Amino acid sequence: MPQVPPTLSPLQHDWSTARNTSKGWPQFLESVQVSGLRGWSGERVEFRFPVTAIAGENGAGKSTVLKASAAAYTTSQQDGLTFYPDDFFPNTPWETVDGVALEYQIRRGDAVNTITLRKPSKRWRGMPDRYPRAVFYLDISRTQPINTLVGYGKIAKELNFPGQVTPFSEDDRALLSRIMNRAYVDSGMARHAGKQVGILTTATGAYSNFHQGAGEDATADLVALIRTAPNNSLVIIDEVEASLHPRAQRRLMTELFDISRKRRIQFILSTHSHVILEQLPTEARVYIQGQRTGPRGIIYGITPEFAMSLMDDKDHPELFLYCEDNEASVMVDSLIRQEAPEISGRISVVPVGAASSVTMLGDIATAGNLPAKSLGVLDADQPSHVGCIRLPGSLAPEKEAFQGLDDAAWEKVALRLDVRVADLLDAVDDAQQITNHHAWVRRVAERLGPRIRVTRVWEDITAVWAKDVVDPGVRNGFVESIKQELNA
Structure with missing residues (x-):
């Protein structure tokens, strides 16, 4: 089982107890509905957790959702940028954008309001209706290191270090150090030709974006952005895992959970990463299933394994x-x-x-x-x-098996597990005192000792249940339904 980030449980607690109060998330984008744009025909994507990740194949529509979300609000100059639909969905020599509607469900305090931006023909309508909120959008271009730009050598010579460097605070430097697992003793940002240039210092000396890896570069940009984002902001990050190895991805999610809880920031992410998805709770995972015909499928609570199987080409x-x-x-x-x-x-x-x-x-x-x-x-x-x-049956799997096995059946499970039947029955009785039936199997395994794996306990229980408890006719009917679909 993946290790749960230590910052996730406090965030879940705050979200479940205070989301609609003055101490919770007083501003929250609950959903966006897209019509008439890039194949979208009125599908709605809901954001059910303060840190939500959207997965899907290339071209499924993840970036469309992120860009539409970025255009939901207006903001003051010092609180980020105001994004307009035309910034993301312009007319080009090859496409004419019209007949489009973007509908938002926006919560402000305990009230939920609907805002619609429309482009029936040539002009977007509804702009004055947008609510104010600080919005920050990081697209995939952040992963392009400055040394890949044409003329980057000239840019390097023109920069006047260290006078143009804005140093990170100690908290920001520590945040970057934790994500990258490197001991930075100093850090800061310079800006030239519209590009942020990170300056990082370790015990071996200082080096800039010109000599950093793409992961360091992109993460330094992210830390610089978060530093300026006020409380209650909306931060949108495309391909959040870009250029980061799995351990760094886990550390990044740990930090985003903590930032979201402490500063009530809402994060909307896109990802192709199994690692990112497994760090998130069920309600924070959304999968967009592109369709050959008909509307897209919006799947909530998808497992990381299933998301990867849909995106895999094997x-x-x-x-x-x-x-x-x-x-x-x-x-x-x-x-x-x-x-x-x-x-x-x-x-x-x-x-x-x-x-x-x-x-x-x-x-x-x-x-x-x-x-x-x-x-x-x-x-x-x-x-x-x-x-x-x-x-x-008629019950959840654990209840169906635990309550269906009699003493003779439990004795067969004990033989398969190579434990004393009395010890197993005591463990089973103890487990069923727990209200959450999902915890029963783990409690049985814990009571039987460290050599008994949780997965083995459940496999042996279900093997006996399938053979000796389920009515043969019912079992045959269940499997026949599968065989009919298999042979159709």
């Missing part, structure tokens, strides 16, 4: 089964292996997040807009939905 199994979480995927696999093991190698069972993500994929699969044969698998406690089947 060969795919013949059928994808999309379920809510790892516990459900193991249960599905156990049913298939018990009833029809010969098809298991032709199927990939993928956890995708919340039930709403499974039903969304069921809709997209029914419309024929996924790249491979696909079927949603809902937990037994969920209602039926088109494009989906349901696990046997």
Whole structure:
């Protein structure tokens, strides 16, 4: 399991308890809806957490959402820039932009207002209705080091160091040091020809952007931006992981969570990184599924594994089964292996997040807009939905298995785990005292000792459940539904 950033839990606590109060996020962009632009036809993207990341293939529409979001507000000169739709979506010799509408749900305190910017023909309308808020937008061009610019040698000679350098504060220098895991003893920014030039000093001496890696350059720019962003700002970052290795990506997200909580800044990010996605809570992940025909699919709570499978170009199994979480995927696999093991190698069972993500994929699969044969698998406690089947029973997976196994079945689990049945039953009874059923399997593993893995406990429980507890006719019907889809 990925390590949870230590700054995430405090942010989640503040968000859940104070989001709509004066001590919370008094300004928040809740959603943007795009119509008539780059293939968008009224789809809405919601931002459900102070730090939200949008994933998707190139061309799916991530940058369109980020740019539209940047145009939602107006701001004073000292608080960033005021962005206009024409800054991002201009007419060109090849495109004429008209018939466009951008609709925003904007929360200010405890009131939610709707603002619409429209371009029915030649002019954008609705600009005076925009609310004031500091907005900062970092696009992918920040990752282009200054030494890749034409004439950069001339620029280097013209800079008059150190007089033109604005030093970082000690807090900003420490922030940069933590992200890059380097001991900077001094740091600052110069500006020339519209380009910020970072000056970093370590124990071995000072060096500028001209001799920095792209990751240092881009991160120094980000720190410089955050330094000037006032509380309650909206900060938008395209390709947040650009030029950073995985450990630096994790450290960056740790810092963004902390900054968002302390300064009530809203971050909207785009990413192609598994590492970035796994640092985020479920509600902070959004995936845009581009379609060959029809509207885009907006999937919330997507797992990092599923996001990567959608963006990967490797060969795919013949059928994808999309379920809510790892516990459900193991249960599905156990049913298939018990009833029809010969098809298991032709199927990939993928956890995708919340039930709403499974039903969304069921809709997209029914419309024929996924790249491979696909079927949603809902937990037994969920209602039926088109494009989906349901696990046997009527309860969530952990409840269905724990409450379905009798003492004889638990004895078989104990034999598989090579533990005393009395110890296992005591662990099971203890686990079921926990209100959150998602914690039951881990508690059983903890009670049985360090040599017993959590995943092994659940695999052995579901194997016995699939063989000895599930009615054979029900098990056969479940697997037959999968085989029919596989052979369709």
